[in-house]
Amino acid sequence: MSGAGTVLGREGEDELLRAALDAGAHVVLEGPPGTGKSTLLRAVAGGRDVPFFLVEGNAELTPARLVGHFDPAQVLAKGYVPDIFVDGPLVDALRTGGLLYVEEINRVPEETLNVLITVMSEGELAVPRLGVIKAEPGFRLVAAMNPFDAVGTARISAAVYDRTCRIAMDYQSAATEASIVALRERDDAVDPEWRDQVVELVRRTRAHADIRVGSSVRGAIDLVGIAARLGVSRGVPATDWHVGLDAALVSLSGRVRLLESCTRTAEQVVRELYEGVFGREPAAADDKTGDAPPGEA
Template structure:
C-alpha cells in the first residue's frame, strides 16, 4: 500500500477526525524507517492516530505505558525463575517483554508518556534505535525484524513526575507535534463519542471547553474529552432530573463535575477550579436564569431529550 493510500485509509478509521496532515506525516515517517515522537497535550488523539495508521498498514502494535516503574527488566523481559532451575538459561526459559516482542515480530512499539520513563530504561531504547538490535545477557542478540519502529508520545505541559527528554533521544526520532483541533472537528468528535444532543447546545459545550485553554487563571485547560464527558453527564443528569438537556442548572452541575478536575490552575490563583468553570459557563450560556425563566424553559423541553 502506498503512503497516500495508507494515509487515506487511516483517516477514514474510527475516531480519527481532522488529522489528515498528521496521518500523512506519521505514515511517511514510518514508511521511511524513522522512529517518531508524538508530542502534544492530553486528548489530542496521539494514541488513536497511531492505532489507525497501524491498522491501515496491517502492522502489529505493542503498547507500553510509560511510568517510573518501567524498568529495563520490565521492558526487555526476564528469565522464568522456575524454568531456569530445571532447564537453565536458554531461549525457551526467557519471557519476552514488550520491547523484545516488538523486535521479534517487526511491530510498532508505542511507549506512552515517555518523559515519565526512568533514564536507564530510555538508554535501552536509545541503543535499540541506533543499532536496530538488543543484547540481552545470557540470551544473546535480538535483532529487529523489518517493520520494527519505536513511536513514543509525551505531554510537554505536564511537569509532575516527568523528566526532560535528552538530546540523544531527540537526535534519533522525528518529532511530530499535535495541537488541539478546530472547534468544528471537536464538535464532530463529540458527535461520535457522546449521545445525540441539540447541535447548538453541543457547539456551546465545545466553546466552553475551548475557553478553558485561554483563561488567564488556567495553566492547562481541558481537552475534548471534557466536552464528551460533559455531554454524557448532562444527558444522564437530565434524564434523572426529568429536565431538558439544555436546562441551565443541569448543564452547570455537569460542567462542574466534568471540567473542574481537568483544568490546572496557576499556582498564584487563589480561586477554586469550580469558580473558574462557572465563570466560563456563564460567559457561554448566560447568567443564571430566574425561577420564572426556569419554569418556562422546563415547560418547553422533553426530559433529557435532544
C-alpha cells in the same frame, strides 16, 4: 475519534506519520492530552497490518518490564535457556517487526530510556544470557509525550530527539471537536447548537488567565454524556442551565490545572467560564428583572 482508518482533523499528521514510518524513522508525537495521539497511531498501525505493542510510560517501567525476563521457576530446573525467556513488549516488537508505542515517554526512568536509545541506534538489543536480538524489518518505535505536563516527568534528552522525528499535535478546530463529541454521544443526538456551546466552553479553559492547562475534548464528551443522564433523572432537557452547570463542574474541575498564583478554586473558575458561554443563572436573572422599575423590566 476515528473511523475507516482515519482520524478526524488529523489528515496532515496521518500523512506525515505514515511517511516517516515508511522511511524507517522512529517518531515522537508531541502534544497535549486528548489531541488524538494514540488514536492516530492505532489507525496507522491498522493500515500497516503489523503487530502493535502499547507501553505505558511511568516510573515503574524498568528495563526488565520493557525487555522481558527469564522465568525464575524454570531457571532453577533448566538454567538460562532461550525457551524460558518471557518476552517483554520491546522484544516482541523487535522479533515481529511491529510498532512499539511508548506513552508518556518523558515519565520513563533514565535507565529504561537508555535501552530504547540503544535499540533506535543499533537496530538490535543485547540481552544478558540470551544473546543479541535483531530488529525484524518494519520495527519502529513511536513515543508520545505531553510537553506541558511538568509533574512526575523528566526532560527528554537530546539523544532521544536526535534519533527520532517529531510531529507536533495541537488541539483540533472547534468544528472538528464538535464532530468528535457528536460521534461519541451514546443517546439520541443533543441539540447541535448546545453541543457547540459545550465545545466552546471547553476550548475557553485553554485560554483562561488563571488556568495553566485546560481540558481536552474528553471534557466536552463527558459533559454532554453526564448532562444527558442528569436531564433524564431530573425530568428536564440536557440543555437545562443547572444540569449543564453540574455536568460542567463534574467534567472539568478535575481536568483543568490552575496557576499556583490563582486564589480561586477550580469550581469557581469553571462556573465563571460556564456563565460566560451560557449566561447567568436564570433564577438570578429573574430576580434582577423583578427589581427593575416599572416599564423597564
